Amino acid sequence: MNTINIIAILLIIAGALGLGYGSFSYTKKTDEVKLGPMELSIQEKQTVNIPVWTGVGAIAIGGTLLLLVQGKKR
Helix, strand or coil: CCHHHHHHHHHHHHHHHHHHHCEEEEEEEEEEEEECCEEEEEEEEEEEECCHHHHHHHHHHHHHHHHHHHHHHC
16 A cells, blocks of 8 residues: 555545544643642533534545556556
């Protein structure tokens, strides 16, 4: 497999995951205060939404790359 095939397959997988999950969350540590022996920290949960068009676009680009590479081999 060459590099373009690997990139195309990764784009298709990423697009399918984006369509399947739609969003992902992560925890962001924002503030930390030390008051003598005590420590206070605030953690915020952030959610990132993945638009449908990005998943579809990644699948389309990956599929196009695979087709172009297969067409050049013939």
